[in-house]
Amino acid sequence: MPSLTKKMKRTGAGLRAVAVSAAAASLLGALTGCVRLDTTTPSAARADSSATTQARFGTVDCRQAKCIALTFDAGPSEHSARLLDILKERQVPATFFLMGKGHIDKYPDLVKRMADEGHEVANHTWNHDRLTELEPEEIREELERPNKEIERLIGQRPTLMRPPQGRTNDTVHEICRELGMAEVLWSVTAKDYLTKDPALIHRRVLAQADRDGIILLHDLYDGTVPAVPGIIDALKKRGFVFVTVPQLLAPGRAEAGKVYR
Template sequence: MPSLTKKLPTRKMKNTGTGFRTAAIGAITALTLALTGCTTLETTAPSSERARTAAGAPARFGTVDCREARCIALTFDAGPSENSPRLLDILKREQVPATFFLLGRRHIDTYPELVRRMADEGHELASHTWDHRILTELGPDEIREELRRPNEEIRRLTGRTPTLMRPPQGRTDDTVHEICRELGLAEVLWSVTAKDYRTNDSALIRERVLEQASRDGIILLHDLYPGTVPAVPGIIKDLKERGYVFVTVPQLLAPGRAEPGKVYR
């Protein structure tokens, strides 16, 4: 099987409020990454990670084998929020697991009971940093602190330490990779975005996800925005009708396993 690893150019940029969002490059779906030519961002597709494992190996997570099934992963950034209980109710009713990239300040520390509920109901918990600071603009010690604090809180609340993180705005570089490797974290970006941070139109959010969805897709949504959670039932219904099976990010990579310091999309 040919490698699906993709390389994209990146650089550090100051946060100007609007200038760091760009259109998709080639076949990559629109990402909120600032892309130029300083360093090289190498990302690994789920199928490439699965292919690294010997043929015939059992899937490591659950009963779904994404080497055979048409898998797709729902991921939610920057929660928990006041909308999370309704989202969790929907996911429970539909028997859909999700991966939550949780934010620390004003989220984990404000809704600890929702963090526990997410873990208890079988969802994958990961880090979206403590303060949502742009990691490529920080020094190494500041990056470590942004990544260390949410992991410690999630471990305290659930007994499990996250192994995945998502950098704010998808902005990452070699320093972030190295610190993630040091802390035992793999970075997870996305291949589908509804840009729900720009609209409260639930129908539009649903439409955007369905237009971009494909096998091994990683869908980026934010449950803190009011238009997102109402769009989720329709997204689930339509994708199930198309034959998709919902999995967490670790399930999507199985029987491979996310490697610290690597970037997955």
């Protein structure tokens, strides 16, 4: 498990929770708790839909294009403004799974900017607690509090969430269903919580990237945002088109209570 940096210690309990929990993030069997996890792929979500139209970014149709989704957890952070600059320069949409304590409440203007610039704003809980270790009412509080703050800031409630560590179970599924939220995991992880080396983060993403991939990064770590321009440029050269998670699933829609990866 990675040791905490001085910066993380200064940032408070929310970031400490991210750093402590992230070390297990690539082990999806452990991440999802003790239950067998049924997930839906983007291609399956598209195939199951009877819709004839879809959400788009430009003229993207992921039934035809080689799409990939760039996602960032546990922001906003001090690095988010630069990240948004990069995404705007390269005309790349992303999905931001935002954390409440020390993030949404600290950087409200960045939450607004994310929405204003066409990114998908989603939920990563308030305190980054392991939902599988909480009582049902505590799970609801962890999800509802950031939902309310995000809605207050951008006028829209999130319909997507990512459970901390990817840990989820039937209770989490049911509460997400009640709250109208789908769970989104990932298929590509750079383990950017273990390194400050942008070149290493770049290589790890490129080694795992494939069509319909969902890339997990964290913009709060020092090495991540510097790696993003190279990741975008390299994947574009391979023919990938960047989309948000809802665009990746379109013309299907993320269904509340389901898990997508």
